[in-house]
Amino acid sequence: MSTAQKTLIEAVQRIALNPEALASRLGELQKRGVIDGIKTTLGGYNELQDDCCTEGDGTPKTPDENEPIDEDAPAEVPEVGDEDGDGETDWFNCETEEPITFTPGGFPRPETCKECTEVPDDTWQAGFYWTGVSPVPSGQYASPAQICAVVPQQYPVGQDQDGDILGSITQCGTFINLGQVSATYRNAESGAQVTYLVGTRQGCGNDPENWPSSFCALTEPPMIDDCSDWESDNTTSYTLANGCIVASTCDPDASPAAQACNECITICNAEGQERRVCAIGNGQWILYDPSGQFKGGRYDATGKRLEILDKGETGGYLPSEQVPEDSGGYDGGTIGGGDGWVWS
Incomplete structure (x- = not known):
């Protein structure tokens, strides 16, 4: 780190009462999508962010293959479901017990029913x-x-x-x-x-x-x-689209509820663990453990982790948690676009 960068960082830290207060304030701005990448801009890293999934210098570990999500949220999650690559998903809808996959970057196959x-x-x-x-x-x-x-x-x-x-x-x-x-x-x-x-x-x-x-x-x-539907594979495939967690209308295994706009889906595995996958807008999503046992993460559409979330916490990112008083409420988002707000 250059002397000029170090001087700048020390000056910024003095604005706050202490480094922890500065990190907290920057975190609030980061939630608004204003300063993603600020660590790169200022140089260095915030050691308070280090955990099991960083290299010790703030850089996320790059796994050789997809890491499972049954512990702390990994640094990379390009797909939820078939993390081990055996062709079978390890997660299912907690209510219906239907196998699921989630690929935030898009469905794993073309939507043939829409391309006649x-x-x-x-x-x-x-x-x-x-x-x-x-x-x-x-x-x-x-x-x-x-x-x-x-x-x-x-x-x-x-x-x-x-x-x-x-x-x-x-x-x-x-x-x-x-x-x-x-x-x-x-x-x-x-x-x-x-x-x-x-x-x-x-x-x-x-x-x-x-x-x-x-x-x-x-x-x-x-x-x-x-313009045929997909062949049934007994698995509902979800992706991130227009601020929603949604299944394709080409998927014969997907229920009408799955094909609608969902802010979150709740998934379970054979060990009884539960995870929540939620869309938060701006092409981002979060993964967290509602039981509070493991840390969660905020991710972009490629599955790259942008932020570590405290155990059991959503980070305040869910649109439904940010409804202003007398706003008319939140309807969970719309597949056709928009951010899901209903004003009255």
Whole structure:
């Protein structure tokens, strides 16, 4: 450190009553996103910030591979869930027990359901047409793909004291019988799968003058929009978007609640540990242990830790903790943009 830098730092420290008071005041400004990187600007580091996850000079340790989050918040968390890289997540939704992953930098695969392209319909069969079976509207269809395109994304899979229990579709096609189209729905409460017949194949016959359907005249596959959902992997994948923790609408394993804007999600592991992952705006998020046993962290969208949080603390970053009096409240954020504030 140069003499000029040292002199500057000592001068700034004298403004405060002591180094601890200065660190506290700078921390308050840092929460507002005003002075991230101030340690680099001033030179040196604040030894009060050192912990298990720094090198002793304020520099975060760089792990050889993703570190688990079951202790103090690591210096790098590019993904929550499959930290050990075995292809299976170690964390699940505490309420539904559904496996989850969280990748703050974006979903691990393209959102194919939002990027449609025209392709030949590979489910079309020459000499046949198809008829819909409830819940698909009755009528004629050229192929199983056309039936699956109009299958409801949610359908009753049972009942409880409050009425129908809705299930989300996980797959649709001729995966059981080549002459039948089936749709499978997953019960969000129990995880049970229920399959319904939604279409049947009909033969055109050999007499063109008496063909029962106009689709019988087709000699090549019709063109269809390829904007399919992801294949089910029985895991809900979350990311950070527009100030929210959110799952993709392309994810058949994601519930409507997961696909909505969430300020926080609560996750657990097989050992009964609990963690909270929360969006705090400005492309940042926090990870903390609500039990207060381990330290948390504030992170950017790449998963790099920006700040160490005290055990069990949110650092005051949650928008819902910052609601001014008589402001009208906080609605948890909106997927379409904005910061979630509702003024009245």
